[in-house]
Amino acid sequence: MSAEAISENRAKSDFWQGVRLSLPVVVAAAPFGLLFGALAVDNGFSVLEALLMSAMVFGGASQMVGIELFGQHVAPWLIVLSIFAVNFRHVLYSAGIGRRIAHWPPVQQAVGYFLLTDPQFAVAERKAEAGETVGFAWYMGLGLPVYVFWVAESALGAAFGRLIPDTHALGIDFLLPIYFLGLVMGFRKRPLWLPVVIASAAASIIAYKTVGSPWHVSIGAVAGVLLAVILPPRHSGVEGRP
Amino acid sequence: MSTTLWIIIAGAIATYLTRIGGHLVISRFENIHPRVEAGLNAVPAAVLTTLVAPAALGAGPAEWAALIVAGLVSLRGGLMAMFLAGAAVLVLARQFVG
Structure with missing residues (x-):
């Protein structure tokens, strides 16, 4: 086997290792993707606009805040400022993860920062903590499923949002704090x-x-x-x- | 273009700036001081905690039970196990205490 084929196989297995780690993230985020889509349409977004916001912003909490304010007819600049404020924590993630992905080519880094969500940062930091290299293929394996499902669920929620049953009884409103506690505990060493x-x-x-x-x-x-x-x-x- | 579209585009740009901004600032320095490195190492626990603490304080017995069980499971099990355990306790407890 040529060296090129070996490194390609390596990248493939790294990618799928990332995909495996993305599963809990995809499951935890699913109700929120659907919920966002449903709330977006409730607050006056079209299905396409809901999909577009998920595809471009890709930040659950900030999107929820954004459409909530949109529904209350708050000034556009204030909505954008609120999205910025909710997402401001990413500045710290970005400063932290830069040390781990500095060896990537600039274009790959630019893509990597776009996918930098709470779980993406937490899981990548844990990999680095274990002394392993955070590679581009692995990072994409972790981030892409989360992204694709998030966008698809937003569209589904927007199209069929009225079918979502009692969200309180299902515990959907408190799933994220539980999930984030798990991420916090992961760094206890x-x-x-x-x-x-x-x-x-x-x-x-x-x-x-x-x-x-x-x-x-x-x-x-x-x-x-x-x-x-x-x-x-x-x-x-x-x-x-x- | 509609106002909605402008809000989405501006929101997306603002968000991307937060995701790349920290790196752009930090990468201007040649050497990272040990204290800055200590601060960066504290980022995961520091940020993620703020997404839990106020929500936990404002919650009730059902949510507390879920967090406690999830926290205990996370000492032994993986992320998926702790998440499912916490969610199960939450749904179950809410049937009784709403």
Whole structure:
């Protein structure tokens, strides 16, 4: 076998390894894709517009906030600002993941950042933490199914949204916090994990009660990150490295 | 073009800027200070926690039960196992406490 064929096979198996890891993400996101589509049409979007928003923004919570405000006839610039505010946490993800994908060609990086969602970041960070290389094929295997299903579910929800049964009894409104708790727990072996979680939880709750949503996410996140910056490096496991 | 379409396009651009912005800022520095690296390592726990804590505080017994069970399962099982366990407890508990 030529070296090229070997590396192609390698990329294929990396891709499918990523696809396997995407399954829980696809399952957890499915109700929200459908729900977004249904809510979008309820708030005056066409089916095509709902699909387009999912395909272009690809950020569940920000899309929900966006259509909610759209339905309330809020000024367009304020809707865009709100989408920006809800998605602001990605700035931190982007700063963190850049270290892991710096070896990719620029175009691949540009595509990679487009797919940078909460689970995409969390799963890729865990791979890097395990000492493995975050490759483009693997990253696409993880991200593409999530993207394709998200867009398809939005369209389905928009077209058939009235068929969705009682979402409260099905627990749909609280599935994401459960899922995100799982992602938080996945990082529990990192240095400073518990202090960071406590600082972020306290700051986000206080900010939620005072400043309000969605800023509590950015404020809480910055509190946790700052704590890790301020504490002496010997606690954070980065001392002695260049 | 309709206002809706403009909102979608502007929202998409704003979102992409958040997804690439952190990298663009950080990559301007040649060396990353250990304290900055410690901060970057704290990003997953710091951000994801804020998506759980306020929701958990504002919830009720059914949601707390689901989070506790999911948290315990995550100590041993994988992400899928903890998610399904939490969802099952949530649906079941809501039949009783609404």
